[in-house]
Amino acid sequence: MKLKNRVAYYFVSRIFWLMLIWGILIILSIVLISYFLEHHQKESPQLSINDIVEYTVFVDQKPSIESEVEADLLSNNMWVQILDAQGNEVYSFNTPESIPNHYTPGELVSDYLYPAKNDFQLSTWYNRIDNQDLTWVLGKPLTSNNPFQYWVNNLWILFIILIGIVIAIFFGRQLGAPLLYIVSWIESLSKGNYEQPFYNRKFNIKQRWRNKTEYHTYKELNQALSDLTSTLQRNREERELLDKTREEWMTGVSHDLKTPLSVIKGYTVLLSSDDHDWEQDKVRYFSKIMEERVEYMEQLIEDFNLTFQLKNDVIPIQLEQKDLVNTLQHVLEHLKKMPEAKNKVFSFEADKEQIFLNMDTNYVKRAFENVIANSIKHNPPHTKIKVILHEEQSYPRQVRVSIEDDGTGMDPETMEHLFERYYQGTSATSDNTGTGLGMTIARQIIIAHGGEIKVNSKRELGTQFIITFLIEEE
Template sequence: MKWRLTGRYLASVVLIVVIVIFINILVVAGIFIQQSQSPQYPFQEGDASAEAITRSFRKEIFMSESGMAITGQGKETLERNDAWVQILDENGKQIYGYRVPLEAKTKYTPMDVVQTYKYMEKELMSTVFIGEKQGNGERYSYLIGFQNPYLERNILTYDIRKVGRFLQVGILTVLCVDGFIALCIAYLFSKRLTRPLSALIEGIKQLAHKNYQVRYETKGIYKDVFYNVNVLTEELQASELERKKLDRMKEEWIANISHDIKTPLASIQGYAEMMRDKDYDFTAEEMRDYAEIIERKSHYLKDVIEDLNLSTRLRNKGLTLNLKSVNIVSLVRNAVIDTLNDTRYGSRNIDFRYSDEMILVEADDILIRRAVANLIYNAVVHNDEDVAVEVSVEKERDFVRIAVEDHGTGIKKEELERIFDRYYRGTSTGELHKGSGLGMAIAHDIVKTHGGEIHVESELRSGTRIEILLHT
């Protein structure tokens, strides 16, 4: 892109120079073309000029028995150029004439010859040129008169110093004119080049002020720039919408988690105050019940804090994996057993299947177990108690597939896109199973940190299937 723009600027400069040179060449060429094509042009040169015709006419003069004469070609030349000829002897007397006007003299003195050559003969309406022909040991003069009223001849005398100054002024004038032409052309080209740049600068200012409605038509020399600005606008607009959506989710999550934390804190604070109050006389059994409630609520708060810490470290890549060879089948089986050992989910139907008894994977066993447990927990809390959950481990070529599937309520399409977002908590979560809202996001980040993949498929009222793919 950079070289393309540079090339266009260079091309514009070269084009300006070429145009100016072309104008100069065109003017000079026009002068010469007009000279060569128009016999009436006053500065005509070459074979068609009057002087050239006069010089070459001696070839058309020859000695005949009756004296001097001209060839047929000579007569044709005179007729074509509307001219006449007189041949004079050494005494200035006419010895031959062709198409000579009646008013012409038949004898010329040396002064007459000079006057005839220097000035246009008004009586003859002719401009006369003089030539010489030698023959038979004698010298003959001939006068050729051109009856062209536009043809003039002037005798020029000049001072070389004045001519030098004139040439200096002329060259300076030409340079000024060429410079003016170049400036005009450069101005037109600069307007063409800078007008889109002004629009681009204004558009970038709008983007800086978070106005993402900037759109350009992709045409002209900056079409690639316009296209990239449009792409940038779309990306910034999408990022802004995503940021606003994330902010809303954070606000909702903070509101929800604050509400959820207040409940166990209120229980802990209430029971602690009751146990400390001297007005109450609790039995040892009651004290143990209250202590159990406080302990359970404390564990809940601890889990929330650990989830926050783990999620932050995973997202910021601040967690170092403790990789080792792990039997993934045993790991997933233990995660299933831990879920069933939870008194809240002991009655749930969780089926575990596997393709091989031993499938080794290089992984951080604690984190992978946490990810699998989160998926199982998600399948349990989002479905009714009679919904069965199927957990399977299968080895396929060079990777292992861990799947958690249920045939329960499923996930709405609009929620399916957000299931792995931080702070998102599904709407079907029961009141008794409120968590930090980071479980699925943590599972996703753990799998990605291990270089694996995680996919979810779900259909409302048909169930959900979440798969983890890890390289063996």
């Protein structure tokens, strides 16, 4: 069942149960009232009020009761009163001293409904005789009196209210607790507290059935908030790590820029000094060193910009069907001219003369140059570097490039961080002109072309880079 349907069902069912329980309480209260009324009126006198009215006589418009009826009243320990329209007693017989001789309408009704209050039971009759409005009141003491029943009868409304409050709290907790919990969770996230609240951890373990019922309705929402919390927490940790590594990298870059700048500044001071008259060869030598340092700085800034542009997809990749065999051959020929490549042994193998790939040639060249240059720069003389190009006929078709060397290899930590941005900067020395971003850029370019790169290496056994691209079917 979808979340909105389940929430609607949950609320409707709770409202139904609330109405049902309230209905039962109302019916129960009516039954209790009827019970107490019947209980206290179940005693009926031997003389009926009708008989007394029938045997009432008037002498000079004053009512009285025949002697036979009076004898019956005495024998049954009963009394009678006749009241006028104002509630004043105009006749009475055998009335106890505690019985009032005047009644208000409400007082008479109260005594009639609650006989246990005054320890007697009343019956009343109204009639109009000789233009007189008369009320007959027949009374008899109660044979049994239970004060507890009277107080229960008076306090039943209070009990119903208390029960209603308990029910309201129960259903309010069921309906409101999960929503308040979710709101507090969202509020906690808005304040940057990316941790699951206590009750959510409790929700993830076994609970009593009522807790399961309350929170099970919102399980998708709870799961979404849990995923969001984990994502925000992970992003914060990654951002903190990124800020830390960026700061470390910027420190390294600042140092790397400072070194060539100090060289350039030193030679500039020498060339501009009036104390020396430099020969032309010396000037050219100084200028050459300054040019190399400027080129390194330019390369460092370019790599720095390129890695961020690739990461944010702001560089448009122009894809065209180009021959990857020819591209790799050009890359190798170019890299063989590096000073560090003079004492390395290169080989190239391809199972086809032409293998076409949808690529941006300039960027693909840059990626392979960085990977192969890594093998050239970080291995001793006479290292064998082999590039193998193979087209796999499996579905989907793939082209696989393997760059292998038998050099010094890498330790596990270096392999783990090899493609990470800011992991290592390289100082600007004459022996190493790298910027420390080459492998990061290579990986980003390969991924931008829908490929992947993996590395296998062991110390003193060499390194193998495996680069794979998908070939689109025409």
